[in-house]
Amino acid sequence: MRVSHFAFSLALGLGFLSAATVQSQTIYPLHRAEILAGSKFDFKVEFPGAPKEAVTSVTINGMDPAKILGSKPTFVEREDGQDYSALVLRDVTLTKPGIYTVSAKMGDQIKTVSWDVYAVQKPRVAKNVILFIGDGLSVAHRTAARIMSKTISEGHYGGELAIDDMPHMALISTAGTDSIVTDSANAMSAYATGHKSCVNALGVYCARNKNTLEHPKIETIGELLKRKMDMSIGVITNTEIEDATPAGIVAHTRRRADFNDIVKMFYDVKPDVIMGGGSPNFLPKSVNGSKRTDETDYLKLFQEAGYRFASTDKDMKDAAADPKTTRLLGLFNTGNVDGALDRRLLKKGTVAKFPDQPDLTDQVKAAVTVLSKNPNGFFLMVESGRIDKYSHSLDAERAIFDTIMLDNAVKYAKDFAARKNDTLIIVVGDHAHPVSILGSYDDDRAGTTPREKLGVYAEAKFPNYSAPDAEGYPASVNVSRRIAFNFGAYPDHCFNAKPYLDGENVPAVAGPAKGEFVANEKYCTQPGAVRLTGNLPKEANSGVHSGDDVVLTAIGPGSEFFRGHMENVKVFRAMVSALAVPVKDRAKK
Amino acid sequence: MTADDPSGAGPTSSASLHDGLRLTRRQLCTGLGAALALRPAQAHAADAEVIHFDMFYKSFGVRGIEFSDRLNNLVNKTVAIKGYMAPPLKPESRFFVMTREPLAICPFCQSDADWPLDIVVVYLKQASPMISAGTSIDVTGTLALGSYQDIETGFVSQLRVIDATYRKSR
Numbered sequence: 001m002r003v004s005h006f007a008f009s010l011a012l013g014l015g016f017l018s019a020a021t022v023q024s025q026t027i028y029p030l031h032r033a034e035i036l037a038g039s040k041f042d043f044k045v046e047f048p049g050a051p052k053e054a055v056t057s058v059t060i061n062g063m064d065p066a067k068i069l070g071s072k073p074t075f076v077e078r079e080d081g082q083d084y085s086a087l088v089l090r091d092v093t094l095t096k097p098g099i100y101t102v103s104a105k106m107g108d109q110i111k112t113v114s115w116d117v118y119a120v121q122k123p124r125v126a127k128n129v130i131l132f133i134g135d136g137l138s139v140a141h142r143t144a145a146r147i148m149s150k151t152i153s154e155g156h157y158g159g160e161l162a163i164d165d166m167p168h169m170a171l172i173s174t175a176g177t178d179s180i181v182t183d184s185a186n187a188m189s190a191y192a193t194g195h196k197s198c199v200n201a202l203g204v205y206c207a208r209n210k211n212t213l214e215h216p217k218i219e220t221i222g223e224l225l226k227r228k229m230d231m232s233i234g235v236i237t238n239t240e241i242e243d244a245t246p247a248g249i250v251a252h253t254r255r256r257a258d259f260n261d262i263v264k265m266f267y268d269v270k271p272d273v274i275m276g277g278g279s280p281n282f283l284p285k286s287v288n289g290s291k292r293t294d295e296t297d298y299l300k301l302f303q304e305a306g307y308r309f310a311s312t313d314k315d316m317k318d319a320a321a322d323p324k325t326t327r328l329l330g331l332f333n334t335g336n337v338d339g340a341l342d343r344r345l346l347k348k349g350t351v352a353k354f355p356d357q358p359d360l361t362d363q364v365k366a367a368v369t370v371l372s373k374n375p376n377g378f379f380l381m382v383e384s385g386r387i388d389k390y391s392h393s394l395d396a397e398r399a400i401f402d403t404i405m406l407d408n409a410v411k412y413a414k415d416f417a418a419r420k421n422d423t424l425i426i427v428v429g430d431h432a433h434p435v436s437i438l439g440s441y442d443d444d445r446a447g448t449t450p451r452e453k454l455g456v457y458a459e460a461k462f463p464n465y466s467a468p469d470a471e472g473y474p475a476s477v478n479v480s481r482r483i484a485f486n487f488g489a490y491p492d493h494c495f496n497a498k499p500y501l502d503g504e505n506v507p508a509v510a511g512p513a514k515g516e517f518v519a520n521e522k523y524c525t526q527p528g529a530v531r532l533t534g535n536l537p538k539e540a541n542s543g544v545h546s547g548d549d550v551v552l553t554a555i556g557p558g559s560e561f562f563r564g565h566m567e568n569v570k571v572f573r574a575m576v577s578a579l580a581v582p583v584k585d586r587a588k589k
Numbered sequence: 590m591t592a593d594d595p596s597g598a599g600p601t602s603s604a605s606l607h608d609g610l611r612l613t614r615r616q617l618c619t620g621l622g623a624a625l626a627l628r629p630a631q632a633h634a635a636d637a638e639v640i641h642f643d644m645f646y647k648s649f650g651v652r653g654i655e656f657s658d659r660l661n662n663l664v665n666k667t668v669a670i671k672g673y674m675a676p677p678l679k680p681e682s683r684f685f686v687m688t689r690e691p692l693a694i695c696p697f698c699q700s701d702a703d704w705p706l707d708i709v710v711v712y713l714k715q716a717s718p719m720i721s722a723g724t725s726i727d728v729t730g731t732l733a734l735g736s737y738q739d740i741e742t743g744f745v746s747q748l749r750v751i752d753a754t755y756r757k758s759r
Contacts, residue, residue, distance in 0.1 A: 279651035280706065288736070288747055289654035289706055299652065311651045331651045334706055353649045509691045510676035520691060 023048060024111045025104040028205040028216040030177060031113035033195055034569060036576055037097050038119070038583035039224055041195075042216035043069060045087040045104045046208055050078045057105045058087055065089070068100075080210040090217070095583050118573075124580035125557035127377035127422040130368075130413050131191065131575065132163075133245050134406050135184055136388030136399075137429030139551060140436050144396070144483050145403035148465055149472035162411035163427045166553035170562040172571070173549045174431045177206065180547040184388065185256040187430035187568065188248030192381075193218040194572030202244065202262075203252035212255040221575060222249035222269050225379050228581055232374035233271035234367040236330075238337040238360050238402075239385035240278025241266070245430060249381050259291070263298050270305060273367045273380070275316070275330035275358075277337045289334065302329045312356035320366035328370050332357045339386045339504075341401040344473060348503040360384055361408040361471075368416055377422075377579070382409055391433040392542040394493065395505040396485035397477040399435075404472050417556050424558040424578045426571065429550035433543060434488030441497040443480040448528035450497035454484055489544045491517050491534040494524035508534070508541050517541040637669035637729050642689040642707055645748065654706065656734055656748070668732045668750060671758055672709065674720060683713045684739065687728060687750075710739075710746035711753050725758035 028044040029035065043065070047056050053075040058065050065087075066072040073089035087104075094100065100115040134141065142164065151158035174190075176182040178198035185202045189195070195218045198206035204215035225231040237246045242259040250269040251262050259281045266274060282298040283290035303309055310316040310330040319325045333350060337357050342349040351357075358366075364382055371378035384406035390399035410427055417423035439460030441453045455461060464481045465474035477499045484497070493507035511518035516538040523529055536544060552571070554562050558578025561570075640663065648655045675686040687709040711728050720726070730753025738745045 283653055286736075287653040288656075289649075291703070334649070334651060354651075506691065522691070 024109060025106055026207070027102050027104050027111060027113045028207055029113075029115060029195060029218070030205065033113075033115045034573065035094060035115050035117045036119075036194060036224075036573075036581065037095050037117050038093060038228070038581070038585070039194075040091050040093055040217075040219040042205075042218075043073060043089045043092045044205075044207055044216040045073075046079075047085045047087075047104070047106050048083065049106075050083050050085050051106055052077065053085070055107055056085070056087070059103050061101055068094070079208070082208060082210070084208060086207075088216075119583050120577050120580045122577065122580065124578070126424040126578035127420075128372070128379070128417075129424045129426070129558075129575050129579060130380045130382065130417075131571075132406065132410055132413070132425070132427040133188070133191075133381065133383045133385075134163075134387050134403060134427065134429050135239075135245055135383055135385040136391050136431060136433045136545065137384075137403065137406070137550060138391075138432040138435050138546075138548065140485060141387055141391075141399060141403045141433075142551070143437055144400045144485050145407060147463060147483060148400055148474055149404045149407065149468050151465075151467065152462055161407045162414055163407050163553060166425075166427070166555040166559070168554045168559040168562045170552045170554075171549040171565045172428055172552045172568050173565065174568050175547065181545050182431050183244065183256075183545065184430050185244035185248065188245045189218075190568040191428075191430070191571045192220045192222070192248040194569045194576070196567075196569055200256050201254050202248055202256055203250075204254055206254060209254070212253050212258055213261060215252075215254045217252040220249055220251070220269075221379060221572060222271055224576070224581060225579070226269065228586055229579065230374075230376045230586065231579075232273075232371040232376070232378040233269070234273035234371045234378060234380035234382075235266075235271045235275075236273065236360075236363045236367050236380070237276040237383035237385050238339070238363075238405075239276060239383065239389070240281075240336055241274060241276035241331065242278050242281055243276075243336075243385060245383040245385055246274075246276055246381065260293060263292075264296075267298060267301060267305075270327075272326065272374075272378075273328045273330075273370050274302075274307075275310075275328070275332070275363050275367065277331065277333035277335055279311075279331040280334050282331060299329075299331075313358035313362060314356055316358050316366050317362065320369040325370055326373060328366065330358070330363070330366075336386060336389065339390065339398050339402045340405040340473065341398045341477065342504075344401075345476070346501060346503075348501075359408075360405050361412055364409045364412055368413070372416075379575070379579075382413075384409065388430075388433070390504065391435060391487070392544075393505045394487045394490055394495075394507050394543050395500050396435075396483070396487075397499045398504060400483070400485065401473065401477075408471055414555065422557065424554065424556040424575070426552065426554045426559070426562075426574070428552040428571065430568075432546045432548035432550050434546040434548070436486055436488065438484040438486045441482045441484045449530050450495055450528065451530075453497050453528070455481075460484070487543050489536050489540075489546070490532065491536055491538075491540045491542060492519040492532065493534070494519050494521070494526070494529045494531050496523070496526045496529040498526070498528070507543075510541070511538075513538075515539050637667045638663055640668045640670050640732070642670075642672065642709075645707055649706075654747075660732070660734065660748075663732045664734050666732060667729065669727060669729045670709065670750065671725060671727050674724070674726055674755075675704075675708075681716050681718050683716045684742075685711050685713075685719060687711050687726070708746070708748070710744070710749045711755065712749060712751040714752050714754055717755070720757065726755050727758050728753050728755040730754065 026046045060068040069092045073087045076086045079086040094117045097119045103112045176186045183199045207215045235246045235249045242262040244256045247262045250265045263281045280291035284295040284297045285292045307327040307329040308319040338349040386402045439456040442455045491508035508517040509520045561574040647657045672687040673691045730750040733749040
């Protein structure tokens with residue numbers, strides 16, 4: 001995701017700042033953590049100023065931590081050579097529910113946090129859970145998709161989206177431990193672990209470790225359901241499989257860009273179905289086109305572990321149709337799988353290089369076919385990931401088409417679930433974008449520039465997209481009266497209120513000043529183009545996320561958990577509650 | 590082949606000669622003014638074979654990429670190609686990356702930005718002023734294929750134009 005680069009450098013800056021100003025001890029998990037009884041996490045306390053062990057003490061519920069945690073944590077003076085000392089115990093489990101009070105003392109300074117350790121008290125109501133993530137999915141994406149896909153006249157829509165037509169709904173707030181605005185790594189981590197973390201982090205708390213892989217870990221739902229319930233796990237996306245949202249099901253790293261490590265984490269956890277783009281990080285470095293730094297051949301390793309490999313839509317469907325397939329690895333592109341608008345209508349992006357990429361809906365069908373063979377049930381995470389990427393690139397039509405694609409995938413899942421009513425389906429964005437529908441851009445209005453073409457209030461009328469096809473897509477996005485889908489945050493760029501028919505928008509490019517971005521001149525000479533001065537810091541190369549809440553809809557057993565406003569970590573709690581994840585580990589076979 | 594010969598002539602990979610990382614951007618922030626033992630070939634735009642990004646690959650798949658026969662036949666010959674200079678690190682350099690489209694990101698400057706797979710690494714005949722990243726350029730020089738790791742920066746490339754000159758496209 002484009003913005004992560006910008007967010008990452010900001011995060012680094014903030015990290016230095018906090019390192020300089022933090023005075024008190026930090027206890028991980030942080031204050032107010034909700035911990036599923038029986039789940040694994042790393043316990044850590046950091047003492048600033050690198051004190052000796054003798055001047056520190058830690059208690060949990062007033063007792064020696066070793067008594068509560070089962071073994072003695074290790075004290076590391078000057079961890080990683082830095083100006084703090086650490087007390088660490090990895091892979092801790094708490095089995096007794098209740099409030100835990102943790103105190104860390106250094107001299108006369110005391111820091112106290114409390115954790116809420118909870119167990120699922122009710123019986124299992126869902127055999128399966130399907131979690132749909134519309135990356136960056138915001139209210140305007142839904143509305144625009146509904147206008148295009150269901151039509152609207154005289155104020156009435158021609159139908160309901162599958163993602164809207166669900167009995168339960170909640171507003172989800174997405175803030176992290178570091179900021180009111182988050183990224184897809186931290187956002188997914190909250191859904192997948194039930195713990196909030198910081199920008200760029202997956203399955204870890206953001207501590208002060210130098211090594212990105214050594215920050216205090218929290219067990220992910222992928223690991224948990226494999227370990228405790230022997231359920232099948234599926235992770236499917238149309239982004240690179242190593243990208244933040246899919247990685248969230250398996251990964252533990254402070255830095256989401258650790259793609260090569262993330263491939264190893266997928267291999268370690270072994271979700272039964274893995275599908276997306278991003279093949280170069282699976283290839284040994286001697287292969288032309290590899291992005292690995294070692295000679296490990298993960299395509300080979302996965303196949304040796306019983307995975308059927310698919311590189312095209314046809315391969316994938318053949319694999320799903322084969323009753324022997326119980327594990328499936330699909331890698332359909334070297335980068336992201338092309339979005340619905342490029343695959344279906346415009347044939348831009350990498351469609352010429354990869355002419356047989358699957359649609360997300362077909363990926364869901366294939367995944368459900370393979371995963372539902374497990375009598376213990378399955379957990380499937382499905383991401384429509386380019387809603388976010390196209391919103392970063394200020395490319396409205398591509399983002400809206402991929403929202404329609406998400407809707408089709410959800411419709412299929414709802415039909416599957418309706419057969420037995422044993423599947424909890426959740427559809428949610430992971431964070432918002434500052435997007436809004438201002439009216440319509442109407443070519444019949446006088447003038448050439450976007451503000452002349454923009455119809456607001458009554459002048460917006462209704463867009464004139466052609467009737468949608470069977471899958472809810474109009475035949476063209478380049479109609480004379482189009483949704484004016486606007487972005488509230490942008491870098492310097494040129495804009496003419498037309499769809500980007502020649503390929504995804506690239507609003508800004510690196511400028512002459514290091515780290516600063518300027519308008520991509522390619523668009524400045526187009527008819528009607530105006531030059532917009534960015535309202536973002538000059539380091540931003542694209543649109544950014546916003547701190548708005550996102551909408552969650554849910555259907556199926558356990559969906560009644562959702563109501564009103566909820567923190568994003570409650571999504572994890574809803575899923576483990578519906579599945580009644582037990583405190584005790586299952587007996588070894 | 591020798592580690593400082595970007596022609597890449599000889600066995601497949603020089604990456605093993607170095608313990609460096611592949612595409613390490615941070616390392617690239619140092620020492621781009623590598624003294625390179627460039628080949629003496631003279632590049633004349635007039636007799637250059639024109640190549641395009643579109644013709645690079647025979648196969649470009651998820652299992653890896655293969656160069657086209659035409660490209661293989663042009664190794665050590667003078668070629669001309671149009672593209673965009675990726676955001677350079679220094680105002681003057683002998684080494685830059687050329688891409689099909691102007692890059693929105695600066696993989697040299699940003700920790701988790703990545704290069705597209707279809708890039709051309711250009712080693713100039715002499716250090717020259719770099720230009721703005723959004724400007725289309727024409728490069729002329731000698732084509733080299735095969736894995737080569739830049740001795741100073743650790744940057745691994747598969748396709749290079751060496752002993753090159755460039756100018757802004759008209």
